[in-house]
Amino acid sequence: MSRAGYVPLGERVAAGAEPLSRILWRFPPYRWCVTLLQRMGFTGRSAVIAIPYLWLLLFFLVPFAFVLKISLAEALIARPPYSSLFEWTEEAYLVIKMNVANYQFLIEDDLYWTAYLNSAKVALISTFFCLVIGYPMAYGMARADPSWRNVLLLLVILPFWTSFLLRVYAWIGILKNNGIINNILMGLGIIDEPIVMMQTNFAVYLGIVYSYLPFMILPLYANLERLDRTLLEAAADLGCRPIKAFVYITLPLSLPGIIAGSLLVFIPAVGEFVIPALLGGPDTLMIGRVLWDEFFANRDWPVASAVAIAILLLLVVPIVIFQRFQAHEAGA
Amino acid sequence: MAQSTRATPAQEPWNDPHAQPYIRIENVTKKFGAFVAVNNVSLNIYQNEFFCLLGGSGCGKSTLLRMLAGFDSPTSGKIYIDGTDMEGTAPYDRPVNMMFQSYALFPHMTVESNIAFGLKQDRISKTQTTQRVQDILELVQLSPFAQRRPHQLSGGQRQRVALARALVKQPKLLLLDEPLAALDKKLREETQFELVNIQEQTGVTFMVVTHDQEEAMTLSSRIGVMNAGEIVQTGTPTEIYEYPGSRFVADFIGSVNIFEGRITEDEADHVRIDSEEAGCSLYIDHGVTTTSGAKVWFAVRPEKIAISRDKSDADENCTSGTVQEIAYMGDLSIYHVELESGKRVRVTMPNLVRGVSDAITWDEQVYLSWRPSSGVVLMA
Ligand SMILES: Nc1ncnc2c1ncn2[C@@H]1O[C@H](COP(=O)(O)OP(=O)(O)OP(=O)(O)O)[C@@H](O)[C@H]1O
Ligand SMILES: [Mg+2]
Numbered sequence: 057m058s059r060a061g062y063v064p065l066g067e068r069v070a071a072g073a074e075p076l077s078r079i080l081w082r083f084p085p086y087r088w089c090v091t092l093l094q095r096m097g098f099t100g101r102s103a104v105i106a107i108p109y110l111w112l113l114l115f116f117l118v119p120f121a122f123v124l125k126i127s128l129a130e131a132l133i134a135r136p137p138y139s140s141l142f143e144w145t146e147e148a149y150l151v152i153k154m155n156v157a158n159y160q161f162l163i164e165d166d167l168y169w170t171a172y173l174n175s176a177k178v179a180l181i182s183t184f185f186c187l188v189i190g191y192p193m194a195y196g197m198a199r200a201d202p203s204w205r206n207v208l209l210l211l212v213i214l215p216f217w218t219s220f221l222l223r224v225y226a227w228i229g230i231l232k233n234n235g236i237i238n239n240i241l242m243g244l245g246i247i248d249e250p251i252v253m254m255q256t257n258f259a260v261y262l263g264i265v266y267s268y269l270p271f272m273i274l275p276l277y278a279n280l281e282r283l284d285r286t287l288l289e290a291a292a293d294l295g296c297r298p299i300k301a302f303v304y305i306t307l308p309l310s311l312p313g314i315i316a317g318s319l320l321v322f323i324p325a326v327g328e329f330v331i332p333a334l335l336g337g338p339d340t341l342m343i344g345r346v347l348w349d350e351f352f353a354n355r356d357w358p359v360a361s362a363v364a365i366a367i368l369l370l371l372v373v374p375i376v377i378f379q380r381f382q383a384h385e386a387g388a
Numbered sequence: 389m390a391q392s393t394r395a396t397p398a399q400e401p402w403n404d405p406h407a408q409p410y411i412r413i414e415n416v417t418k419k420f421g422a423f424v425a426v427n428n429v430s431l432n433i434y435q436n437e438f439f440c441l442l443g444g445s446g447c448g449k450s451t452l453l454r455m456l457a458g459f460d461s462p463t464s465g466k467i468y469i470d471g472t473d474m475e476g477t478a479p480y481d482r483p484v485n486m487m488f489q490s491y492a493l494f495p496h497m498t499v500e501s502n503i504a505f506g507l508k509q510d511r512i513s514k515t516q517t518t519q520r521v522q523d524i525l526e527l528v529q530l531s532p533f534a535q536r537r538p539h540q541l542s543g544g545q546r547q548r549v550a551l552a553r554a555l556v557k558q559p560k561l562l563l564l565d566e567p568l569a570a571l572d573k574k575l576r577e578e579t580q581f582e583l584v585n586i587q588e589q590t591g592v593t594f595m596v597v598t599h600d601q602e603e604a605m606t607l608s609s610r611i612g613v614m615n616a617g618e619i620v621q622t623g624t625p626t627e628i629y630e631y632p633g634s635r636f637v638a639d640f641i642g643s644v645n646i647f648e649g650r651i652t653e654d655e656a657d658h659v660r661i662d663s664e665e666a667g668c669s670l671y672i673d674h675g676v677t678t679t680s681g682a683k684v685w686f687a688v689r690p691e692k693i694a695i696s697r698d699k700s701d702a703d704e705n706c707t708s709g710t711v712q713e714i715a716y717m718g719d720l721s722i723y724h725v726e727l728e729s730g731k732r733v734r735v736t737m738p739n740l741v742r743g744v745s746d747a748i749t750w751d752e753q754v755y756l757s758w759r760p761s762s763g764v765v766l767m768a
Contacts, residue, residue: 289459290492292479294506294557304505308496 120368127361128154138357158362168346168363172370175343178257178332179325182264183272186321187314189265190272194313195306197273198280209277212270224263224334231259231335255337263331268324272317279313280306312382319378323371343367400624401434402610408471410435410593411456411561416465418451418617425451427617428465438587438594440604442640443614449597450489452614453563456595457486469561480509487554489565489597491546493538499549500525500534506557524552527582529575544570551579555586564596568603580607601641605629613637629689634768638687645693645733646766647686651678659765660704661686665731671704673760678767688763690736695723695748699755706757709733711750725754 080086129138130153143151162168197208215223230236231253238250253259283306291301329344336342343363350360401407409432418426426448433439441449454460455467458479467474474482485506494502500521507517525531528548538546547570554562567583568576580603587594598604604611605625612622613636621633632638635646649663649670661670661684670686678684700706712732713724716739723735733756748754 284492286488286490286492287494289457289479290486290488290494290553291505292459293457293484293486294553295480295509296505297480300509305494 123361123364126357127158127359127365128156129358130155130157131356131358136357137355155358158358159366161359162362162366167341168343168366171341171343171346172366174341175326175328175367176370178260178264178342179322179328182261182268182325183318183322185261185265186269186272187318190269190276190317191314193269194273194276194280197277198283205281212273212277215270220267221330223267224331227259227263227266227335228254231262254335255340257336257340259335260332260340260342263335264325264328267331268321271320271324275316275320276310276313279310279316283309315378315381319374322374326371327367401437402432407434409433409468410437410470411595412466412468413452413456414466414468416452416455416462416467418448418455418460419463424617426455426462429617429619430465431612431619431622433593433595435593436587436591437609438584438596438607440608440611441595441597441614442599442601442604442611444640445599447614448617449614450565453486453565453595453597456561457484457563458482483560484563485554485557485559485561486563487550487565487567491538491550493546493549493553495538498535498537499530499541502538502549503553503556506553510557520556524556527555528552528579544572544575547571548579558590558592561593561595564594566597566599569599576603583607605641611641613640615640631764632687632766635685635687635766638764638766642689643734644687644689647688647731649684649686651676651682651684654678658760661765665727665729667707667709667727667729667731669704670763671760672763672765674765676765676767682767685766686763687766688758690722690734691720692762693733693735693756693758695725695735695737695754695756697748697752697754700757702757705760705762706755708753708755711748711752711754714748714750723748723754725756 081090125141126138128141131137132139139153139155141152141154143153145151193212197205197212200208228235232238233250233252233254235254237253238247241247242250287305287309288298288301291305292298296304327344327347328342329348332340332342332345333348336345344367347360347363347367350356350363354360401409411431411433413429413431413433416426416429417424429452441452443449451460455462456469456474458474458477461475469482469484494505497505503521503524504517507520512520521534522531525534528551530545530548530552533541533545538549541549547567551564551567554564568579571579583594584607586592596607608625610622610624611628612619613628614620615636621628621637623631628637628641632641632644638644638646647663647666647670649661649666651659652662652669653660654676656675657673659672659674659676661672663670663686666686672686676684699708707727709725709727711723712726713722715722715724718739720736720738723737725733725735727733735756
């Protein structure tokens with residue numbers, strides 16, 4: 057097989073004899089692609105930037121287009137259970153049928169409005185509690201002895217090693233009427249009747265705060281750990297007491313971490329389905345659950361898709377705020 | 389210029405046994421783990437002094453300053469400021485402002501609010517704060533940059549903001565960690581001048597770390613030379629330069645020629661040293677306290693050696709060699725002369741006239757001589 061004088065590509069690159077780009081240049085398809093891209097104004101650097109965009113296109117925009125398409129269809133009892141967007145008629149017309157009724161339905165039916173508002177409320181309150189609990193934890197971790205930091209970090213990440221679903225089920229075991237908490241309290245004689253915690257809003261908040269706390273802690277920790285401590289020394293040197301120094305120095309400088317953590321909690325919490333379904337009661341109305349019901353209980357894919365699109369629009373607002381903020385940070 | 393105003397004895401409180409030091413550092417040691425960063429330092433600094441700390445990189449200057457400001461506590465020893473033991477006093481309660489070597493500017497604040505930060509902590513009125521910030525900005529020539537953030541400034545500009553932030557509070561004691569290192573020569577001289585002005589007007593006590601000997605010589609009332617965590621010598625610039633206590637100090641401040649030798653005659657008013665390295669017998673007109681035959685070093689500064697083609701009459705303090713190198717520096721010329729022992733000696737000569745035709749040149753045999761009072765004997 058081997059030809060005389062032939063050196064495998066990998067070895068040639070490893071030997072540093074030729075850069076990879078020059079070897080690739082010999083292959084016409086590569087050359088054509090690069091030339092075409094360059095004509096269009098792309099450079100090597102933009103190729104690197106293009107990778108995340110490609111990723112977004114493939115795994116976000118394309119599925120989004122599908123969902124958008126389905127949301128504009130009509131529900132059918134068929135397989136798939138919706139009408140198609142494009143249709144060829146016999147006279148060779150291409151007919152595009154867009155059904156806006158699903159969206160109309162969303163707007164007209166109070167259920168969706170309340171579900172949206174409730175989701176936003178639950179997500180907002182959970183984010184707040186995550187912040188209030190997570191900030192001191194992240195702060196403590198960042199101030200801990202360096203040899204301890206990795207241990208603490210591991211403890212924060214540890215819950216991810218078990219399935220999310222399992223952990224939520226564990227909470228059922230803890231919270232239910234004959235669960236751990238009630239049994240202990242009754243065993244100690246503190247209460248006679250079990251406290252009803254399952255299937256309440258309290259359980260939902262607890263579940264969300266518990267599940268998403270690491271997403272708050274990690275960006276905050278990353279931010280606070282980077283904070284230059286000589287800044288606090290400088291503040292103290294200028295006569296600033298520690299609490300004031302926290303307010304004037306630490307807090308403003310950790311704002312990017314606060315915002316990143318809050319969005320990492322808020323955005324998935326809005327669409328959360330598992331926790332309200334398992335821990336919440338029938339009156340815990342959240343949009344994720346409505347979406348699930350539309351898909352699987354009603355098998356109304358078009359309405360479900362419309363709900364999904366609407367969630368996305370709801371989430372665009374905080375995402376844009378975040379982007380703005382980041383751009384501001386970078387430009388400031 | 390700044391020095392001459394301080395030279396009168398009345399302004400030398402360190403020679404007055406009744407004077408109360410403003411800062412008293414007593415046997416202070418700082419260890420990081422097993423590493424000794426500051427080793428048993430004792431130092432008195434008086435009100436209105438401009439004290440310069442000189443020393444190589446990593447010798448513990450910043451650590452000493454940080455202990456004075458209260459960020460690190462001494463492993464052992466005591467620090468008194470204005471008569472009060474500082475142990476347990478937090479940085480924000482000390483009458484001290486420090487300028488950090490790393491500047492430590494607040495990145496989220498403008499230059500103006502960085503400087504105003506300290507004044508705000510003292511609840512100084514808004515109008516007065518603005519006025520003082522403006523004045524200090526003018527002083528460090530940063531008025532046009534008041535609204536910028538630190539990352540929009542050059543290194544030297546940042547350094548000036550840090551300096552302004554420490555100066556604006558007008559504390560009793562200012563600790564400056566290399567305040568002028570990043571400035572160009574002209575700006576540095578202007579700022580030095582301003583520092584002296586501030587000190588004379590407000591009576592602040594300065595403790596300044598610098599790497600710049602010239603700066604230390606012109607600004608300071610006294611210099612403390614540090615090496616490996618210890619203060620090896622303190623004294624006025626003249627004392628440090630003319631009477632160094634050890635080879636380290638002699639070598640660290642300015643350039644110097646050091647000859648190894650043995651004492652042959654040790655009297656109260658003079659010593660004789662026999663030095664193979666120098667190639668002659670050395671006569672020094674000050675006594676030392678040591679035994680005859682002990683190994684000592686003789687240090688003489690390059691500008692105190694005369695170079696000529698003719699041999700002088702005396703046998704002592706006169707040696708010969710060949711010129712290896714000549715560097716023309718404009719105001720003076722530097723000659724490197726190799727003695728018979730192989731020792732290279734550095735000699736500087738002011739260029740008094742222009743274009744001397746029969747100047748000493750390369751490979752010429754020359755005689756070097758100096759006066760009995762020109763050098764010092766060093767024991768270590
Ligand atoms: N927090 C610390 N932990 C361990 N070692 C330290 C610490 N701070 C300083 N050191 C060590 O103490 C020694 C003195 O440091 P210091 O910062 O005082 O030096 P310096 O004289 O200011 O040097 P430079 O002129 O380079 O600023 C150095 O060897 C340094 O590595
Ligand atoms: Mg330093």
